[in-house]
Amino acid sequence: MLPVVDNFNLPRRLGDGLVLRWGRPGDVEAIAEFNSRIHSSSPTEPDLYVANWTRELMSGNHPTTQAHDFLVVVDENRNGKIASTLNLISQTWSYGGIPFRVGRPEIVGTDPDYRRRGLVRTEFEVIHALSAFRGEMVQVITGIPHYYRQYGYGMSLDLSGARRLDFHAVPKLENGAQESFRLRPAKFEDIPVLSELYAIHCASSLVSRIRDNNEWRYELSANNEKSVSYHQFYIVETLDGEVAGYTEAIPGTPDPNSPFTIHELAARPGYSLRAVSQFLARAFKEIAEENNKHRKEPMVGLSFNFGESHPVYTALGNIFSRTIPPYAFYVRVPDLPGFLMHIRPVLEKRLIGSVMENHTGALRLNFYSYQIALNFEHGRLKEIAPFKATSYQDGDALFPGTTFLDLLFGRRTLEELRYIFPDCFASNSGAQVLLDILFPHKPSHVAVLN
Ligand SMILES: CC(C)(COP(=O)(O)OP(=O)(O)OC[C@H]1O[C@@H](n2cnc3c(N)ncnc32)[C@H](O)[C@@H]1OP(=O)(O)O)[C@@H](O)C(=O)NCCC(=O)NCCS
CATH class of the missing domain: 3.30.1050.10 (SCP2 sterol-binding domain)
Known part of the structure; x- marks a missing residue:
């Protein structure tokens, strides 16, 4: 990430005691509390996932984002109370193999007392200037319907989309047959083979993210179950310890509403994607059944979140119970x-x-x-x-x-x-x-x- 050499005229007085400024490490808890409240669907249940994600983004450990990548509007007439905030998560993506820099504005929110005063509009002007300064050719947002169109975004790139596989339809092993693979958590030492497998997973996608070593290390360590950033990477290996494939999934946390979602999956050349996927479906069903013991609402199936199309859908055949069409990233190409x-x-x-x-x-x-x-x-x-x-x-x-x-x-x-x-x-x-x-x-x- 480039250092911020230009402060984009911040701090800036917006009138009525409101000041727009960059975030600071000392803001972490206040912004985390603010985000957990503003992004929760219930006033009595703060969204811990967003709070923890905010902490991670501001901690100084994130590969591209720090406290000063947040914007905050504070009210000096009310003891510096936060009125509005958002941030920019910079990353590199690829279009058909051509890398391009991307800025991702995220966790956008304004306190109800300060809404409809143009605070987010002003913050977007600044965050777009920062993104341009970093040479980011595209901005993307995962966001509420329609809102960001007014800032020049189109809902024009597939986001999510899944196929659901009910547990009863998970392919069983033939009578007496043994599994030929086993599953283990991925480690830092696996990064070279993970990169090779991730490229195979991405081959069916026009647009994908380029993961450098820092991002791999960060994401392999993202093990806080109660955070938006939570991931689990697994290696599928043969009984002799040869790597046959990988997957990334969220294995159904104890949280009552969290499903078992699988986001990445690939088999190494020389291995059958069908065999690896069927093995994983069985292994994940077993993990889900274990996790169900700690849940009020049991999981009933697996969700393969690979968008509209992916070789895994072909490999598993017509065993899915439901197809969920993709939503869309907001995309801006200035x-x-x-x-x-x-x-x-x-x-x-x-x-x-x-x-x-x-x-x-x-x-x-x-x-x-x-x-x-x-x-x-x-x-x-x-x-x-x-x-x-x-x-x-x-x-x-x-x-x-x-x-x-x-x-x-x-x-x-x-x-x-x-x-x-x-x-x-x-x-x-x-x-x-x-x-x-x-x-x-x-x-x-x-x-x-x-
Ligand atoms: C959506 C949200 C971020 C807007 O923040 P804000 O500071 O009020 O936004 P702005 O005042 O800059 O709004 C700019 C324009 O957006 C539109 N807009 C904002 N809120 C709107 C609403 N509730 N209904 C319709 N249009 C709205 C208007 O066109 C507005 O301009 P106008 O007031 O001059 O007509 C805020 O309502 C919020 O925090 N909501 C809850 C959290 C959330 O959903 N965040 C987005 C997650 S992706």
Whole structure:
């Protein structure tokens, strides 16, 4: 993480005794208490998960985030009471193998006494400036419906999505057969093989996070059951101790409402993903049944949270009881031409072998409030430049609002967008064919850094 060399005009007086400033290590408990209250669904039950997550983010141990990555608005007329806060969790993601920096604003909240005064709006201006300063090309948020659209975000990248497997449908071992694998918690020494396996897990996702060594170490140690950051990584090994696969799961904590969720899973080349997944389903069922002894509401199944599609769904076959469609990350791409140029190796690769291989010509995109042309020469994206629309609907394709982001992040095809938004369309068949090649439907399942 870059040091904050610019304070973005903070601290800043907002009037009525309110002061916007960066967080400090001494704020930890006050912000943790604030977040546990503001993000709880019940006034009598503070959200301990968010409180502990706040502590971890501010502790100085997090790989990218510290106390000064939080913004707080305090009320000097009420003893420095916290009125509003949010933070930025920086990370690196990949688009089809091209790394890009991401800023993730999180734990956004304002005390009820201070709502509708533009505090979050002001905090977002500052956090976007910090994110830009760090060279982050994209901002993402996991958030309440609709709210963040007003800050330039589209709900345009798959988030979550799962298949449910009831315990009664977990594949049984054949009579008399023995398991050929066993499960053990992953350790720091496993990081090289975990990285190899994580790359296999991510291969089915257009967008994924790049985990460096620090992030691996941090996440392998994230063992506070009552935190949003809680993870358990396991190695699947043969009875001879050969690594055959890995998985990351939250094994159903004693908390009454927590399900048994599996987020990552891959088998090493040479091993059957079906065999590894079936073994894991049995092993996890056993752990869940043990954990059920301490729960008021027993778990009844496993949730494979791999988004819309993943090889594990194929490997396990039609044994799932339910499909949960993905929600969406909010995504903001403040410099769209810059981002498109950044990922151009992916776009150029998609042209190779397509029906428009070696394409030359301009693809003029009209976003109604501004226009850009992607200039291709023999299959290479040479430049992206603004173009001046000669009429309101001039351009090869038109995209209202943030609809183009759905195409860019593989969530919807042009045809699907056109079906929902009548003002979103290609105005000629060349543009339609080219856009389908450049931006195919490609689901994502991102293991975000918490
Ligand atoms: C959502 C929340 C963060 C908004 O904080 P805030 O400081 O009141 O937000 P702002 O005043 O900056 O709001 C900016 C704009 O958002 C919209 N907005 C905010 N709250 C709204 C509401 N309850 N209903 C409709 N629009 C709302 C409005 O357009 C508002 O501008 P306006 O008041 O000029 O019309 C706050 O209500 C909150 O903490 N809620 C509980 C926790 C939560 O859900 N956090 C988000 C987790 S992802």
